Amino acid sequence: MKYRKIVLAGGNGYLGRVFANYYKHLAEEVIILSRKEKKDTDTIKTIVWDGCNEGEWVKSLDGADLLVNLCGKNVNSRYTKENQAEIISSRIIPTTLLGNVIGKLQDPPKLWINITSATIYRHAEDRAQDEETGEIGYGFSIDVCRKWENSFFDTNTPLTRKIALRMGIVLGRSDGAFPRLLNLVKFGMGGKQGDGQQYVSWVHEQDAARCTEWLIQHEELQGVINCTAPEAVKNTDLMTEIRKAWGIPFGLPAPAWLLEIGAAMIGTETELILKSRWVYPKRLLDTGYSFLFTKSAHAIKDILSIRL
Template sequence: MKKKIVLAGGTGFIGQYLEDKFTATGYEVKIISRQPQHIAWSNQAGIISALDGAEMLINLAGKSVNCRYNDKNKEEIISSRTKTTQILGNALLACGSPPPLWINSSTATIYRHAEDRPMTEENGEIGTGFSVDVAKAWEQSLFDYQLPRTRQVALRMSIVLGAEGGVMEPYFNLVRFGLGGVQGDGNQMFSWIHIEDVYRAILFLQERTDLKGAFNVSAPHPVSNREFMKQLRKTMNRKLGLPAQKWMLEIGAVFMKTETELILKSRWVLPERLEKDGFQFTFDTLEKALQQIILKKQAIS
């Protein structure tokens, strides 16, 4: 019988990467999503059937935060995370043979704006504001479930970098058009992780049956926004990069229907638990990550 994993909300940049990786290693990948070819969120029997006998559940579901934070979008951002997590928790309780591991996405934005020191799982300070409220509600909806046969892990993910999509394309465009300078004062920290290391961290957590709880999924060497843009210009061989001051970003965010917090919040996060437990990053430095991404983009373009 073929090995099976379940990807919930698995149609985005990260989900597609994971689907390709797990399929290539012999897994049958069941996807729960709003798209018609997959298991619907309303199909409880189908979700229970998919989870029964699976090795792992990975939940990535949630409305993108790349939007204006009006009341309607705020409600959708929170409910799309908590309600889907609750649907999965209830389905696991109904399973005859539930997966031994449930990995639920979370976000490194749970920590406060930090320019003074890095945030770890043990010593990080939880922040305030809407995006933090989302992260707290998301994790609570996971850990509210008492599941004796299933380990629960929350991935506090930093900004995921990869050639196939995600945040890289907008940054590439800024650099291409000579606008790849600092954003704001450039001192805000940029915690990141290469998508291959997201996949490898999931495999690591699957193997380590003694591990549970929240994990910072972030490369061990975060950089400032200034350093990130400098490295990106260097990798793309572009010398000129005009800066974007805060007031310019505020105006641009309105036109682009997004929020400046996504660029200006200082996320300074270290993967203390993963490293203490022996995980080793393939892309531990930004230089390595950007070189691989640029080369891969050139190969597929």
């Protein structure tokens, strides 16, 4: 099926590039809304916006099959008051703006997907958290997710179906979490982090993109949907799999106290490493979505096989 138009708001980051490359042969036009100008290609066009105000970019939403909102400051930072305010505003302001604009369009996007985070669920080592029985956690990162999703669902867009896609950790070769984990392995520091028993809910970048097309096609789906592989993996097992795939038998572990020091030095929070995210994609599976990668070991081997 050939789509008319795919719009990616804030699509200049890693995941935006994954989506743009996925759709560039499936759509007549892929449009990225970005704060920076970028050279257009045959099928990918960049339109400048500031994420705060209406402008010429509004016309790009007319008749779109899909709008994906990827806006938001990277949470990989220290949670100072200044950073906290920027993390929240960089999500809520563009989301509210898009909602207000879409609500006024005669021919708005058929589907609007807001990429939110699977970290909204509580620390879970006892059972998987799905969309129906999952329990919301507490703390700053969860507060961000709550406010973000509220701003998304509170906008009135009667002609546009809306999905908050709670994304797990996206695994790919070019950017994101995987290259950083691989670097730890390469330098002999690829052991478990903390006690290693925390779950990592992950998704291969190709499944992250492919499931958005599934959501276009399944018009009965709306609301909250988890986007994670069905089989979460413990941190200690994930690091073992990466070491094995790279051919390094041993990696120094990093106890929690050492992570606290390291996190402060590099400007991040240990929560991003030590929280157990055990999330299950019940709604995707219930509608028949078949993941390309269900086992992290297979995803890792695939990623390492890619020549960049």
